[in-house]
Amino acid sequence: MLELLAQTALNATYAASYIALVAVGLVLIFGVMGVVNFAHGELYMLGAYAVVALYADAGFPFFLAAAVGLIFVGIVGIGMERTLFRPLRDNPLGGLVASIGFLLILQSLASVWFGVRMEHIPPSTQQILRFSDSVSLPVQRLYVIVGAVILLTALWLFLKRSRFGWALRASAQDPEAAALQGISINQTARIAMFIGAGLAGVAGALTAPLVRTFPYMGHSVIVTAFIVIIVGGVGSLEGAVLAAVIYAFVHTFVTTFFDGVIADIVGLSLMLLVLIVKPTGMFGTADRA
Template sequence: MSDFLLQTAFNASYAASYMALIAVGLVLIFGVMGVINFAHGELYMAGAYAVVFFYAGLGLPFIVAVAIGLVFVGCLGMLMELALFRPLRTNPLGGLIASIGFLLMLQTVAVLGFGLRNQNVPPVSQGRITVGGAFLTYERLYVILATVGLLLALWLFLRKSKFGWALRACAQDREAASLQGISINQTARYAMFIGAGLAGVAGALTAPLVAPTPYMGHTVIVTAFIIIIVGGIGSLEGAVLAAIIYAFVHTFVTTFFDGVIANIVGLLLMLAVLVVKPQGLFGVRERA
């Protein structure tokens, strides 16, 4: 029984890792730009298909394909900011609708380019770490380690660099930041690059494990919204903690019962947190 519980904990740690990357990216975009990006799940999908094309298709090393996926999806995010969100900066509802349109466009491109079938990505490694009767594959370990490294790098960037301070200032009060000489356009552009890139690298890292499809972003974006609501909209720390809580609850309930019940429990968890603390675990940042 202990081995079974340990195996489930390994699985939950993997799920918490890639969901934390997606949720943190979504929170960063919302915090700096004030827009709800419904296409965030499709950015995750785009990262996965970058690995399908460059790693499975062209035979490039996996780490190179992941890096390309990060940069490619980050650039997609910058394109969204320039073409969609910047012109609609004073119209949040318009930005939301525009993100849905971009979502449908990315899905269509994926269908035309790769078809509707699941894409089988060759395994990166056959190795595993065994602890008693439980094991953690190297592929899942890479996701966990990459997540820890990327989130630590983001934390240091936001708190130790001048540009990180500028991003945080815009997230807290865009008008006051602008009066201090901070470029709103520049911070929004780089926030989209970082936020989209985190979603893209999550998709790229998990591509060998999930068999990418054009519609894989649907479930991911719903889960990401649950996570950021539980953690507190605008809180990066809350997103990470909520991702861990949600992943462990969902994985254990799925293991002992089934996925449908796990989804219901996830929604009940969100409702319970909102009843007890309407602002989420880490509260909501004040916006201008």
Template structure:
């Protein structure tokens, strides 16, 4: 591997890690507060990409405006999912799984019926050109994802550690019953967690729309990776999810470069399995007392 390929691969790894991080943090956060996994999280990602397709490619809005639209729209989908699925099935993990897996299919078909299946929707690249770093070409469109991920994770961290509602969210994740005894309305908190979760998946999908095939089924691959990241990081740990996302971004990109994407998935899962043998709670997971 020459120096240009190496730099190319490293930068691609960081981009992939950033996207994984945005997606997985939302999944980890929803799981932390509700103790239920959202199997339609990949379809939230897909919805974010379609928001950009509709507003930017079809309506001709500026790209940043279309990306910003994905945040409230998919965030609202998160809230609706919480009200209509997670609230009625709270505490029943199997029912939550069945219902959100069903929702995933419903969203896929809905989008397929509306905008078509088969032909991928083409979203033109708004930021042409590439940065030339020591012979490696890194598209601006990809590079843009890195600062966006930093900004989004920084905002989330600030919210969770310096804003009262964010701290209440952490309290609910650690001990929901005791949080209620402090007057923290648990139903508001699960709604908030799902809003953030949906918004972050939507943002990731929106950013990926110009550089990833936009199809109704694009959430499939994403949800698998997101679960690997969350399990690897330690289920409820936000910091763990970020760390695991970066690690997996490097593993996937490097293995894909020297071999292919299927092998990369296998190596990623094998890495998770090995980590879980050594640390069953995940990289930064907490052992329940």
């Protein structure tokens, strides 16, 4: 029993890692630009296809493909900022609708380029860390966990220590007051979109060998990410990470001991419970909600 618990905890840690990457990006974009990016799941999908194309098809090293996934999807994010969200800056609902439109475009393009079949690509490593007879962690999953820890730590340091990190936080807290300090909202929006989209992309890239890649895979990911940011508190990066961990553990344990449908119900109930007890989420202030 103890071993089953340990194994389930390892599985949950893996799930928490990629959910946190996706959710933190979503929160960052919302915080700085006030836009709910519905295309975020499709950015995750693009990252996965970057690995399918570069690693599985073209034979480049896995980590190179994942890095390209991060940068490529980050650049797509910059493009979205420039062409969709900037012209709709004072119109958050317009940004939301535009992101839904962009989601459909990305899904269609992926279907045209890659087809609608599910891609199951070979893992980049067959190694498995064995802790005991029934407790183990495939190294491919460890990559996701380590990647998430490194990237989220780097993001935290960037936001707390660097000049542009401060600018990003200032813009998120009060865009007009930030402009009065000489901080360009166009610049902070561009940085936020690059990081936010890039994190979704790298989450897709790192998990690509572990899941099935297909044009509509973003759907379940964004639903999970929305639950997580509502539980964590819209606008709080720390809240998003903590909520990702809580959600992943609850969901994984319920899936293991009951089944996946019940886990989804419990996950949604968790969100409703938080909304009833503390409508702003665990860490949220609801400033821009």
